[in-house]
Amino acid sequence: MLDLNIQNKTKKRKRYIKNFKQKAIDVLPTDTDLNKVDVWFQDETRVGQQGSITRIWAEKGTRPRAVRQQQFEYGYIFGAVCPAKDKALGLMLPVANTAGMIEHLRLETFA
Incomplete structure (x- = not known):
């Protein structure tokens, strides 16, 4: 499996990109036609809002009670x-779990 990660150091990423084709050839079966291989770039993120710190007026030296x-x-x-097929897909879920990732990968196979 190719170990590509956005959090890798820049030099390490450049080295991966430079050797990407050879690394792909190394992990694919030998009878695979490279013209039929699609390269997909995938990412996931969490979005939402959590309450911020509550600020209220209080006398100096006292600890105010505030509902948050x-x-x-x-x-x-x-x-x-x-990029090669000019296709993109996305899936928004209420939780991130194995079932959600499997569904996402299943959608990629039909894209």
Whole structure:
């Protein structure tokens, strides 16, 4: 499996990109036609809002009591693009789990 990650150091990424074709050939079966291989770039992110710090007026030296909203909700976005085919797809889910990732990968196979 190719270990490409946006968090890798810049020099390391450049080295991966430079050797990408050879690394792909190394992990694919030998009888694979490279013209039929699609390269997809995938990422996921969490979006949502959590309450901010509550600020209220109080006398100097006292600790004010303030109600703060403790509830928050997130949404998870899975996305992928294939520059060669000029295609993109996305999936927004309420949770990030294995089932969601499997569904995302299943959608990529039909794109």
